[in-house]
Amino acid sequence: MSDSRPIGIFDAGIGGLTLVKEIHRLMPGENLIFLGDTLRAPYGGRSDDAILAFSLIGAKQLAEMNIKMLIIACHTISSVALEQIAVAVKDIPVIGVVLPGVRAAVLRTAEKKIGVIGTSATIRTHAYSKAIASIDNDIKVYGQACPLFVPIVEEKLYDCDVARISAQLYLYDLIDIGVDCIILGCSHYSLLMETIQGTVGTRIQLLDSALWTAKEAQDLLTALGTLNPQKNGGFSKSRFLFTDLHPDLEMQASIFLDNKMPVVDKVYLGVL
């Protein structure tokens, strides 16, 4: 059994393209419809009400595009609105980016101390703490918001001193506490893996949610018998839709896609 329909990916902006890259690496035949709400990005600093309202509109729009699965590529949305989205899109299987990284970290922490880094909204919701507690109540979770990391990535400054100084600012407390795993709870952070690893040292294991979410998507498609029968060519058939096309968008998007420049289209996203 197989299914050649696309996978829908909804994101608040462009960071979720790190997940697109991982999906194409693992499942090169899958074609995707990526929808990024660049008109209202970033969601990270907004109220829960705003995040819920914005993301329901986007998810419903994607659900109407004959997709076989919906992945919420944004940690802020996955933390705040995943359940409501799953209800809204009815029969389409929905996965977010919080649980895959959590499951990987829970299996790996020997000290039972996990650090989570993300946007202010992601950390504020305690979505990670709750998800980890639901698996193993003995694990302690330490959240740290890192609001400079997103603009550092979007400005391609990940190899500059400013990235290293920011990493020290945000991460030294987690090191002092003695965590042995840190979940990268924001899709942009994949591009800061080397800087973060350099700051925290090799004793601490980093869990990249993009990688683990791609694996979870593959497992679920396999279980449902809906993997794409094609063995390659998925990227060229994929569509990249955004709600605002600013002049730097394609350049910024290519940062997340190993410098591949996607063809982007504008889409009008509901009324709000």
Place this chain on the structure above:
Amino acid sequence: MSDSRPIGIFDAGIGGLTLVKEIHRLMPGENLIFLGDTLRAPYGGRSDDAILAFSLIGAKQLAEMNIKMLIIACHTISSVALEQIAVAVKDIPVIGVVLPGVRAAVLRTAEKKIGVIGTSATIRTHAYSKAIASIDNDIKVYGQACPLFVPIVEEKLYDCDVARISAQLYLYDLIDIGVDCIILGCSHYSLLMETIQGTVGTRIQLLDSALWTAKEAQDLLTALGTLNPQKNGGFSKSRFLFTDLHPDLEMQASIFLDNKMPVVDKVYLGVL
């Protein structure tokens, strides 16, 4: 002649509160209606179409609140949409934050080399270059986008190494070029004055647009005979409206208001 009606101030978010502070310092009797579109902030990285559409909605909403003057406190909006806003609000005098800083810098540059720092959108529009050229065509203008400065201010990191390192990253080129004035072309940057001055040295004069815009508003109100007859009490009568109230908003707003915490209200801003 006098006029006790409020001055309307429109901003993409909260940075324009630096202007509120300067107005209350210069004209303590004036009461204000500040409207910040926090639901869609920041405008800095969006397309011109989006910036124009968003800001026309906000400006029209303020124009209906019986204001005697409209100030556009955001440099991005002032660079992209000021003329269209002036047309849309008809008889209400409108001023932006670009020209006041420009006039001050043109009077001060001996080398005829002015630096301008701001968001990507502000720098991209060349609004400053055009405004300066319209006064003195011999002056050379050097723009530098500083996209990390806004999150650094909003996270209260202006006294940290990350602020100094970012300032070096962005400003060393302007020093090498030999500018003798730098216009702070983003309302957030007022809070980085000390860090920026420390980086560029005392030979370079910094022009804070908030200060010069407040002076221009005072001059215009005086010329029109519409200054408020009250000598104080303006701040307590002012209203602070925002389109999204996230949990950190009041704290963040107070950063721009000498730690005074404003009473904030939510306002629904049109359909888009």
